[in-house]
Amino acid sequence: MQTTDAPGRTPQRKDAHSNRRRILATARQKLRNDPDTSLDSISRAAGVARRTLYGHFPSRHALIADLTQEAGHELRQAFARARTADADPIEAMTRMVLAAWTVGDHYRMLITLGRRHLGEDAIRTTLAPARAEAVATLRRGQREGVFADHLPAPVLAQALEALMLALAEENAAGPWADRTGEAAATAFLVAAGVAPQRAALQVQEVIGRDRAAADG
Numbered sequence: 001m002q003t004t005d006a007p008g009r010t011p012q013r014k015d016a017h018s019n020r021r022r023i024l025a026t027a028r029q030k031l032r033n034d035p036d037t038s039l040d041s042i043s044r045a046a047g048v049a050r051r052t053l054y055g056h057f058p059s060r061h062a063l064i065a066d067l068t069q070e071a072g073h074e075l076r077q078a079f080a081r082a083r084t085a086d087a088d089p090i091e092a093m094t095r096m097v098l099a100a101w102t103v104g105d106h107y108r109m110l111i112t113l114g115r116r117h118l119g120e121d122a123i124r125t126t127l128a129p130a131r132a133e134a135v136a137t138l139r140r141g142q143r144e145g146v147f148a149d150h151l152p153a154p155v156l157a158q159a160l161e162a163l164m165l166a167l168a169e170e171n172a173a174g175p176w177a178d179r180t181g182e183a184a185a186t187a188f189l190v191a192a193g194v195a196p197q198r199a200a201l202q203v204q205e206v207i208g209r210d211r212a213a214a215d216g
Helices: 014-033 038-048 050-056 059-082 089-102 104-117 122-142 151-171 180-191 198-215
Strands: none
Touching: 014 038, 014 050, 014 059, 014 104, 038 050, 038 059, 038 198, 050 089, 059 089, 059 122, 089 104, 089 122, 089 151, 089 180, 089 198, 104 122, 104 151, 122 151, 180 198
């Protein structure tokens, strides 16, 4: 069956969207394992003809740009799901870090591939909403004396982002802790200036509360 989006447009095959989703899913996996994977290799792995892939993504740049936008969207959605009313800065930051960890592969690809192929400006634009939320939370915590204030909040946010990327890279190479998300969130809070014991307790409390809520 074919559908037509508007009069005068070329009818689009009904499976075009599923092909696109399959190509993107395959590209994520292939590029995660080998950032230099060719488009031909991706098309073969996705089970589509080269002309089908090039019909959706005429260049490697176009494919990576789409993956980057997708990763940015996933990160923003994860942050939105993690928000809770009246959370103090430490809890809010804990939830943001744990949320970012759940989309770790997307996030890692967003940074590494996007920066390599699209440039820093494109990454900055894609990450702007998530970074703004992180900076606002850090500023609030600095005002309340719970986060370190030896650096301006935007600079501290950049440093903490680099830490998260390093942890995600290590985890992709092989899990470095039994509970990597919990360990990453604790490390993040400590780097932000929270005392280690308080950081660990906060992360455990948030995880435990969310599990209890999920269990009903």
